[in-house]
Amino acid sequence: MARDRNSDFRRRPFIAALSVAAAFALSTGAVFAQEEGVSVKDAWVRAVPPSQKITAAYMVIENYIGAEMTLESASSDIADKTEIHQMSSRDGMMTMQMMKTVTIASRTKVTLKPGGIHLMLIGLKEPIRSGEIIPIRLNFGDGQVVVTEARVQE
Amino acid sequence: MSKRYLIYGAVSLVFVAICVIRLGYGGKEGAEETGDISAHIGGDFSLTDQDGNVFNLENHRGKIVLLFFGYLSCPDVCPMMLSKLTQVYSALPLERDRILTVFVSVDRERDTPEDIKVYLEYFNINALGSTGSKEEMHTLVQLYKATYKKVDTESAMGYLFNHTDSLYVIDPDGMVRYLIHTEDKKEKIIKAIKSILNENSLTHKTALETGKIVYVTKCMTCHGATGAGDGPTADKVSPKPRNFMSGEFKFTSGPPGSLPTDQDLFKVITEGSIGTAMPSWAALSERERWAVIEYIKSLAPERWKKEKK
Numbered sequence: 001m002a003r004d005r006n007s008d009f010r011r012r013p014f015i016a017a018l019s020v021a022a023a024f025a026l027s028t029g030a031v032f033a034q035e036e037g038v039s040v041k042d043a044w045v046r047a048v049p050p051s052q053k054i055t056a057a058y059m060v061i062e063n064y065i066g067a068e069m070t071l072e073s074a075s076s077d078i079a080d081k082t083e084i085h086q087m088s089s090r091d092g093m094m095t096m097q098m099m100k101t102v103t104i105a106s107r108t109k110v111t112l113k114p115g116g117i118h119l120m121l122i123g124l125k126e127p128i129r130s131g132e133i134i135p136i137r138l139n140f141g142d143g144q145v146v147v148t149e150a151r152v153q154e
Numbered sequence: 155m156s157k158r159y160l161i162y163g164a165v166s167l168v169f170v171a172i173c174v175i176r177l178g179y180g181g182k183e184g185a186e187e188t189g190d191i192s193a194h195i196g197g198d199f200s201l202t203d204q205d206g207n208v209f210n211l212e213n214h215r216g217k218i219v220l221l222f223f224g225y226l227s228c229p230d231v232c233p234m235m236l237s238k239l240t241q242v243y244s245a246l247p248l249e250r251d252r253i254l255t256v257f258v259s260v261d262r263e264r265d266t267p268e269d270i271k272v273y274l275e276y277f278n279i280n281a282l283g284s285t286g287s288k289e290e291m292h293t294l295v296q297l298y299k300a301t302y303k304k305v306d307t308e309s310a311m312g313y314l315f316n317h318t319d320s321l322y323v324i325d326p327d328g329m330v331r332y333l334i335h336t337e338d339k340k341e342k343i344i345k346a347i348k349s350i351l352n353e354n355s356l357t358h359k360t361a362l363e364t365g366k367i368v369y370v371t372k373c374m375t376c377h378g379a380t381g382a383g384d385g386p387t388a389d390k391v392s393p394k395p396r397n398f399m400s401g402e403f404k405f406t407s408g409p410p411g412s413l414p415t416d417q418d419l420f421k422v423i424t425e426g427s428i429g430t431a432m433p434s435w436a437a438l439s440e441r442e443r444w445a446v447i448e449y450i451k452s453l454a455p456e457r458w459k460k461e462k463k
Contacts, residue, residue, distance in 0.1 A: 046229070046230075046233055046234075048229075048233060048276075049272055049273050049275075049276035049277075050272075050276075051269055051272040051273060052226065052227075052273070053227075054227050054229045054311070055229055056229040056230045080310070081310040083309055083310065085229075085230075085309070087230055087231055087336075089319055089335070089336060089337070092318055092319060092320055092333075092335070093301055093316055093317065093318060093319065094231050094316060094317055094318070094319035094336065095305075095316040096228075096230070096231075096314050096315075096316070097307075098307050098308055098309045114230055114231070114234045115230065115231060115234065115336045115337055118229070118230050120229050120230075120309075120311075121229075122309070122310045122311055123310070154237050154240075
């Protein structure tokens, strides 16, 4: 046991080096995502009255790889919480449901759009203005992170 | 021979089938075009608006009312419909006074009249908002076959609502004429409004007839039979009654000397004019007031045609 611990101790510099490499890999994840995995484009956030504490974000997520991708969560500095919701219309009734994840099948795209799937920005910290750019961070199932810039518009 | 009959038979069957299909399709298309929906949806209702005033649909005959259910924390469908309406209103600048949006919030717990007010002002539409009392909502929902349901969720928002996504387009006679859905484009709403307004210009004649009756019974003694401001009592009042034949008006929301909008005339008729003998005619129904405006405008047709408001 003691010997084991000792050898662990000796291996520490190696572990440290590994962590540095891992951190580097993670930090460049966003770049990889753009080029090989998922690409996010045409992102926009709905302009709302200044009194509103809630808004929605829309975008197109394209998956270029040979396996399905899942959008697991999203966040933005402007809101307390970001959730994935889906609208659907059945028999003239509008329903909104919370979604845990969004799956983007291999080599397809998913469009987050009004009346469909959208990100919901809940608890806006300050009023948003048309034309403003809001970074939104998207976390995918395989650890990829994409930060997309969404423009506020009507 | 029998083979020939078979062929004739088959051909005529196909022909009949095509006719039936075409008829069926044609019928459907017709229904879609007019957008008329069954008469049993709709009816008069009342609500308390964001300023605490009572709104009665029956007092708004003559206007197109766009009725819509939603709630303020609805992030997607509700603002989408309202910003569509912003575009509809700006596409119809001459008609905007005649279009009234009624936004009914289904979230009585969270939506206050003040919040609704700020929210609606943002969209720059002629709109009235209300949460409605329990009884008012019950009547409204029954009449319009609408539904809404509170749904508890894991969302940070707490609860959400499922609600009717239709925008009810109510004509100047208080009848529901079109249902617009979330996915419909703004053009569909504009088309619906225009087609109702066009019909109404057909009934422009009716407005003139009603307007004339109102004019003769209420306005003529001062403003005169021809509208020249020379009625039997005209000499007894100061300032002199307005001469409608000249088409010159004191109260206008536009630049001085410009013609008043229908809304301007409506205001004067409804409230009267302080410092003159013009009384308030609020006791007349809105419909009668709109009708008499049409009649008054017909007294100086050239002027109104030249500077169409």
